[in-house]
Amino acid sequence: MGQVCAHCGVRDRSLCGSLNDTELETLSRLGRRRRFARGEVVVWSGDEASLCANVLSGVLKITASTEDGREQIVGLLYPADFLGQPYAPSADFTITALSDVELCTFPQKGFERELDDHPRLERLLLQRTLDELNHSRAWMLLLGRKSAQEKVASFLFDMARRLDRANCAGRTDTFELPITRGEMADVLGLTIETVSRQLTKLKAAGIIATPTVREITIHNPAALAALAEAA
Amino acid sequence: MGQVCAHCGVRDRSLCGSLNDTELETLSRLGRRRRFARGEVVVWSGDEASLCANVLSGVLKITASTEDGREQIVGLLYPADFLGQPYAPSADFTITALSDVELCTFPQKGFERELDDHPRLERLLLQRTLDELNHSRAWMLLLGRKSAQEKVASFLFDMARRLDRANCAGRTDTFELPITRGEMADVLGLTIETVSRQLTKLKAAGIIATPTVREITIHNPAALAALAEAA
DNA sequence: CGGATGATTGATATATCTCAAGAGTAGTGG
DNA sequence: CCACTACTCTTGAGATATATCAATCATCCG
Numbered sequence A, B: 001m002g003q004v005c006a007h008c009g010v011r012d013r014s015l016c017g018s019l020n021d022t023e024l025e026t027l028s029r030l031g032r033r034r035r036f037a038r039g040e041v042v043v044w045s046g047d048e049a050s051l052c053a054n055v056l057s058g059v060l061k062i063t064a065s066t067e068d069g070r071e072q073i074v075g076l077l078y079p080a081d082f083l084g085q086p087y088a089p090s091a092d093f094t095i096t097a098l099s100d101v102e103l104c105t106f107p108q109k110g111f112e113r114e115l116d117d118h119p120r121l122e123r124l125l126l127q128r129t130l131d132e133l134n135h136s137r138a139w140m141l142l143l144g145r146k147s148a149q150e151k152v153a154s155f156l157f158d159m160a161r162r163l164d165r166a167n168c169a170g171r172t173d174t175f176e177l178p179i180t181r182g183e184m185a186d187v188l189g190l191t192i193e194t195v196s197r198q199l200t201k202l203k204a205a206g207i208i209a210t211p212t213v214r215e216i217t218i219h220n221p222a223a224l225a226a227l228a229e230a231a
Numbered sequence C: 001c002g003g004a005t006g007a008t009t010g011a012t013a014t015a016t017c018t019c020a021a022g023a024g025t026a027g028t029g030g
Numbered sequence D: 001c002c003a004c005t006a007c008t009c010t011t012g013a014g015a016t017a018t019a020t021c022a023a024t025c026a027t028c029c030g
Helices: A021-030 A108-117 A119-145 A148-166 A181-188 A192-204 A221-229 B021-030 B108-117 B119-145 B148-166 B181-188 B192-204 B221-229
Strands: A032-036 A041-043 A052-057 A060-065 A071-077 A094-097 A101-106 A174-176 A215-218 B032-036 B041-043 B052-057 B060-065 B071-077 B094-097 B101-106 B174-176 B215-218
Touching: A021 A108, A060 A181, A060 B119, A071 A119, A071 A181, A071 B119, A101 A108, A108 A119, A119 A148, A119 B060, A119 B071, A119 B119, A148 A174, A148 A181, A148 A192, A148 A215, A148 A221, A181 A192, B021 B108, B060 B181, B071 B119, B071 B181, B101 B108, B108 B119, B119 B148, B148 B174, B148 B181, B148 B192, B148 B215, B148 B221, B181 B192
Parallel strands: none
Antiparallel strands: A032 A101, A041 A094, A052 A101, A060 A071, A060 A094, A174 A215, B032 B101, B041 B094, B052 B101, B060 B071, B060 B094, B174 B215
């Protein structure tokens, strides 16, 4: 097993977790660690060379945009998530680092060959892609049919659940938002002002608190869940 | 090769197209033709037995709903499309026949075994799922960031392109909508009235015409495309 | 022909956006 | 360590796109 994988923090949670040490040989030779600073674009929509990678640390956004600059965040990537589009001739979305980020990158063609050689790797990618599709469809309900209040409540709930899972330490009712208000707006299909107002409302109702602007404390998860589904 | 596949209209366009006659043996024994009438629900969200199937004829919708009954169509299924969620413990969305429909159904577990046995089948499913994910993400931009006018124009454009592809006869500028205004509204995250008004606007501008309420003629594709991206 | 369903059109209400100002917060350099 | 600058966030007032409510009009089918 290559040097790279030996001290990989996400080894068992990433796609690579499906491979044993021997199988990792070739993949590890293919992988290159790369760092990106906050704000840097990792993949431009339209790029021909569609990179594949595992996220080692940090958070990234996947965005779609209209020509006149309106932006929709269509996905967030966390450590152990897979990034990229095997088999795609070009990238369809732009991927940007939201924090300083460390990736384990693979050339697309090389990664595709690994998929050929390792059925378990492909199986896991299929399952993850199916999950992503489900999540993205659930988000379509939010974008198309939910009110601003429901959107913000759903988002906080989703985020709490997701971070709770990463944070295996156990459930905390306070977590740090990995994104700004503006980015929340881009996830929810709202404006920054509307997001801010909804957060204020939730605070006034005693359902949440914001110790700092980036931290969220959920005081009343039940009420939050109720608002997420019908407000 | 079983009786079933011998006269299958979508044999070469469906997932099964990846298999040769010998490989189709077991799959064909697994498959059962089933008909559903317009309006019938094929899969209920929450169903434990998640059915897998190929669409032989007709159109179906995949929907997500809030508890209080608001509905968002998150996908449409056409002939040769694959339906179902291998590996999912239960269905996440409801699938309903929009017209009379004919399916070639497989039990989930059986289909999963076929995926084990036929890498090419699995590969094709992976590629289709990746495509679906892309399409669904592109739709998130529409739902979150586009105006009603852009939504309707985008929808017509998308539909024309999609039907053009199926309709290998060549490009026609008139096509039949497979769905009602209400269903269009559920695809676009709008109300039925707003959809209707936007169509009226497009007619008034001479960009489209509606010979019958279910038919759309595109007089000015360039103008329609322009409205789809920035209006 | 008549009833049901779906589509259009109109009048009004309202949630969210837009524009604008001010208040936090964080990073930088003296 | 403080002050300066640049962001980001919050809050307000007003504008507007879309939803809601309601009536009429087409279309289909028995």
